[in-house]
Amino acid sequence: MEADIITQLILPLSLFIIMFGMGLATKVADFTRVFKEPKAVSIGIVCQMLVLPLLACVVILIFGLTAELAVGVIILALCPGGVTSNMLSYLSRGDVALSISLTALVSIITPFTIPIVTSVAMVYFMEESTQFSIPLLKTIVQLMVITVLPVALGMLVHKKFPVFSNKAQKPVKVFSIVFLFLIIAALMAKNWSDMSGFFVQTGFASLTLNVLSIVVGFLIAKFMRLEKAQAISISIEVGIQNGTLALVVAGTLIGNAIMTIPAVTYSLLMFVVGGVFGWLVNLNSTQKALSMERRKRES
Secondary structure: OOOOHHHHHHHHHHHHHOOOOOOOOHHHHHHHHHHHOHHHHHHHHHHHHHHHHHHHHHHHHHOOOOOHHHHHHHHHHHOOOHHHHHHHHHHHHHHHHHHHHHHHHHHHHHHHHHHHHHHHHHHHHOOOOOOOOOOOOHHHHHHHHHHHHHHHHHHHHHHHOOHHHHHHHHHHHHHHHHHHHHHHHHHHHHHHHHHHHHHHHHHHHHHHHHHHHHHHHHHHHOOOOOOHHHHHHHHHOOOOOHHHHHHHHHHHHHHOOHHHHHHHHHHHHHHHHHHHHHHHHHHHHHHHHHEEEEHHHHH
């Protein structure tokens, strides 16, 4: 992807704003919850940081993705959740506090893991046949600046100006979702002639990874005997990725248009899959509530 205003300015700036908004809704307690709920937090981090990348490798092998698309899938799998996962956890009756804690903790870790694992993935999948590279130290610093720094600033604003922080949280969440769709639309329009074929190829791979990650995350949480609300949040954290961050890493820091395609297809599909999951996992509860309401009316 050629350097342009979208990849070099708008994407990093929008990610900074999104992460700042996440900081507005984050408290110190969200980072220390690991000491209060070590089991749930630990399982969530393991699922997010280890299980999801392994599932990504399985999907890459199943669909035989090309080298650059494979690296794009790995980048996506290394990203944390974000405000979208927190919102879906709330709508799906999950443990929102756990969701926020997992997002916050993983967001602090990923500026280090994304450059390292992506560098290894590029060597493995692309070997010496590519001009693209990812300088580790520079990339770590860049990711810290556009992810960790805005979260810290948002937390500071929340502490100093709580009224403003509470009012700003909702608009920033709306901005996060709307702007992600606008960026995706702009990237697709600009590079449609080159991306359309890959879009078709990665669509099924993205859908498979999304469904697998949510289902496996939920099953692992239930197998470990976590509460239903905690299992819901963990599955959503594993299945709902920060697509904007994946686009920044692939499109801005690496500068490869093909690597952004998995993030584009996944970001479009995850809202549908996440919404269906939230509906299905609460279907029984909804039916019980409707049944009780019906009995009250009849009596």
